[in-house]
Structures are given as C-alpha cells and as structure tokens.
Amino acid sequence: MSLVVHLIPMLLLSVRFLTLGQFEAKGPLVPTTAAPSDAAFAEQERDVVSVRITPEGFVVGGDDAADPRIPCRGACAPDTYDYAALTRAMVSAKRLHPTETRVVLAPEPSIAYEVVVRVMEATRSDATRPLFPMPLIAAGSGDPR
Amino acid sequence: MPTSAPYMITSMLDMFTIILVFLLNFLDPANETEASVALPEAAAETAVGGGVILTVTRESVLVDGQAVLPLVDGRIPAGTARTGRRIDVLHERLADAAPKRSVSAGTAEGEAANAALAVHCDRAVPFSVLGELLYTAGQAGFGQFRFVVISDAG
Numbered sequence: 001m002s003l004v005v006h007l008i009p010m011l012l013l014s015v016r017f018l019t020l021g022q023f024e025a026k027g028p029l030v031p032t033t034a035a036p037s038d039a040a041f042a043e044q045e046r047d048v049v050s051v052r053i054t055p056e057g058f059v060v061g062g063d064d065a066a067d068p069r070i071p072c073r074g075a076c077a078p079d080t081y082d083y084a085a086l087t088r089a090m091v092s093a094k095r096l097h098p099t100e101t102r103v104v105l106a107p108e109p110s111i112a113y114e115v116v117v118r119v120m121e122a123t124r125s126d127a128t129r130p131l132f133p134m135p136l137i138a139a140g141s142g143d144p145r
Numbered sequence: 146m147p148t149s150a151p152y153m154i155t156s157m158l159d160m161f162t163i164i165l166v167f168l169l170n171f172l173d174p175a176n177e178t179e180a181s182v183a184l185p186e187a188a189a190e191t192a193v194g195g196g197v198i199l200t201v202t203r204e205s206v207l208v209d210g211q212a213v214l215p216l217v218d219g220r221i222p223a224g225t226a227r228t229g230r231r232i233d234v235l236h237e238r239l240a241d242a243a244p245k246r247s248v249s250a251g252t253a254e255g256e257a258a259n260a261a262l263a264v265h266c267d268r269a270v271p272f273s274v275l276g277e278l279l280y281t282a283g284q285a286g287f288g289q290f291r292f293v294v295i296s297d298a299g
Contacts, residue, residue: 022263112268
C-alpha cells in the first residue's frame with residue numbers, strides 16, 4: 001500500500017496536461033473600411049515596424065532590407081510561411097528601432113488565425129532577447145464582409 | 146478470525162489527498178475552452194488571465210460561453226445587422242459585458258475603455274471574420290486583446 005501511495009504522485013507528475021498561454025495585443029489600430037493601400041502602408045512604415053501578412057508571404061516595413069518581401073517556402077500554408085526569416089527581419093528592424101516594442105500586424109482577409117498567432121510569436125523575440133512584444137492588430141485590414 | 150484484510154484507511158486518505166491537491170492545482174477554470182475550438186499552438190509563457198471571453202468556432206461566435214452569432218461556412222452571414230462595419234448583436238452583447246466586469250472588479254469606470262478581451266479562436270478562422278469581430282469589440286470598448294493559444298513553451 002505504501003508503494004502505491006508513492007507511485008501515485010510519480011505518475012501524476014509525469015502527466016502533461018494541456019496548458020494555455022496567451023499573446024497580448026492592442027487594437028483595432030486602423031478602423032478603416034478596407035485594407036490599407038500600399039501608399040498608406042508605405043507612409044506608416046517610415047516610423048513603425050510593420051508586417052503585412054499576405055497570401056504570398058510577409059511584407060516587412062521598418063527594417064533596412066533591400067527587398068521587404070519574405071515569400072513562403074513553397075505553396076503558402078500555415079506551416080510554409082518563413083517565420084525564421086521574419087524573426088531575422090525583426091532583428092534587423094530592432095537595430096533601427098532599439099527602443100520600439102510595438103509592431104503593426106496587418107493580415108489580409110484570407111489569412112488564417114493560426115498564421116497571425118505564429119507571426120506574433122516570430123516577432124516577439126528571438127532566442128536571446130525580446131524584439132517587438134507588443135503587437136498592434138490592424139483590424140481594419142479584414143474584409144468588410 | 147477475520148476473512149478479509151481490514152481497510153488501510155490512512156494510506157487511502159494519503160492517496161486521495163494527493164490526488165485532490167493535484168487536481169486543484171491543475172484544473173484552472175481559465176484554462177478551459179470550448180471543445181469545438183482548435184486553438185493554435187505557440188510558445189507563449191504568459192498565464193491566461195480572466196475577463197470577458199470571445200470564442201470563435203467554425204460554426205459560431207460566443208461571448209462568455211453564450212452563442213451570439215452563427216457563422217455560415219466559416220463566414221459571417223450576409224444578412225447580419227450592422228451599423229457601418231460594426232456587428233450590432235455582438236456589439237450589444239460585448240458592451241453589456243464590459244462595464245459589468247469593470248465595476249465588479251472595483252476598477253475605475255474609465256478602465257472599461259481599455260478592457261481586455263480573451264480571444265479563443267479556432268486556428269482555421271480567416272482574418273476576414275476575426276478582423277470584423279475585433280473591430281466590433283473595439284467599438285464596444287475593448288482596447289486589449291489576449292489571444293489564447295495552446296502553449297508549447299515547455
């Protein structure tokens with residue numbers, strides 16, 4: 001009986017329950033009736049770090065990369081977006097905006113929620129330090145219907 | 146002579162106490178969500194806070210567990226009443242929920258304008274739907290969103 005008493009806590013400790021976490025974000029940032037135009041977004045990009053999530057990949061604003069586009073690795077799906085490249089772009093953007101903690105996320109209407117979450121994860125930190133842990137959701141970038 | 150061994154009540158009490166403490170420790174109501182929601186996975190270490198909960202499944206939108214708006218083929222039905230982009234039925238429900246939570250928590254009235262909304266959203270829901278819901282929530286006074294995920298932070 002004593003053996004059973006000690007076995008129970010050992011078994012319970014080995015059980016892994018589903019644990020929930022959360023990302024905090026602010027928004028809606030752009031209460032417009034349509035997705036922000038390229039011109040409007042380019043204007044915004046000068047001062048803030050931003051990520052447009054498109055069906056072709058990411059478009060990063062606020063870093064010094066020659067080409068702000070980060071295409072998917074193959075046909076775009078939640079698993080084929082290049083989150084590692086996005087994190088590298090955020091490291092580059094952090095060098096230009098060392099005190100900034102916010103990043104504007106503007107998903108296009110067809111983008112699945114899973115991709116938005118994984119972008120939050122990729123922009124929040126790299127392996128060594130925090131990058132942009134305060135995402136601002138451009139809720140106006142969704143489709144009106 | 147007794148024919149069966151007596152119950153070892155002390156050891157059994159030890160076992161049940163261990164199990165009870167374990168369950169109380171791990172069964173946090175904030176860790177519950179709708180069974181029909183497939184939450185995305187991500188490395189998010191922050192603990193899940195309380196507050197008003199917006200649940201988005203592929204079939205419906207719920208506020209604090211009560212169905213507010215059906216979704217048809219994962220989309221907001223075309224005939225849904227709106228004021229501008231705002232979804233009226235959802236706005237009404239969220240506006241009702243926000244001040245009540247703030248007052249009961251003993252916070253200032255102005256804090257309702259920055260109330261936090263916990264979003265339990267199915268991973269496959271497109272942003273065309275979620276964006277509309279977040280916009281409506283913003284109109285109802287929610288300025289902060291907590292996107293709840295299955296934590297794989299280890």
